[in-house]
Amino acid sequence: AQKITQTQPGMFVQEKEAVTLDCTYDTSDPSYGLFWYKQPSSGEMIFLIYQGSYDQQNATEGRYSLNFQKARKSANLVISASQLGDSAMYFCAMREPSRTPLVFGKGTRLSVIA
């Protein structure tokens, strides 16, 4: 069964607008971590934001915030005030304590339009 689902293969957003990238996950473990990574065309994987399953508040890092809805098992990434440099692939990932590697979704390609 797929653990991480990203239903949007591609998204477009106007510069300076906000955009939400969807991510749903599947786990029976009460303790887990959720991560978002950015992969620009150059290929490197850049860590953006982390949310723990027991965290009471939604994580925020600068223009990035994570809309964590535990009951719905969703962990959407919100990028505010989009910039041209935000154009990239975005991957949602999960890590369960009993399994050390990250499990990634298939990614969403975000294109920011001037």
Added chain:
Amino acid sequence: DSGVTQTPKHLITATGQRVTLRCSPRSGDLSVYWYQQSLDQGLQFLIQYYNGEERAKGNILERFSAQQFPDLHSELNLSSLELGDSALYFCASSPQQLAHNEQFFGPGTRLTVL
């Protein structure tokens, strides 16, 4: 710059050959993870080492092997290469084995098998 280094950045070789990819984790990080990113399979976990010992195995082929040395750098050996092994290979490191810490990715090695 994540602090994780990988060499070489690009590698072009022929089918049947053997290559070695090298990774140096961030200073102080004990865990090293290897991931493969291909167009059809997405990002897949291959293998993890923690302080020199193998800790977790993913979808790693028998033709592939890895090790982590006393100085904590790691090498991924790929042998009897096939066209389908062409992919971007990432190394990631994290300070602890099981905690919900983010994994920091290296820039990747792009392997092309002709």
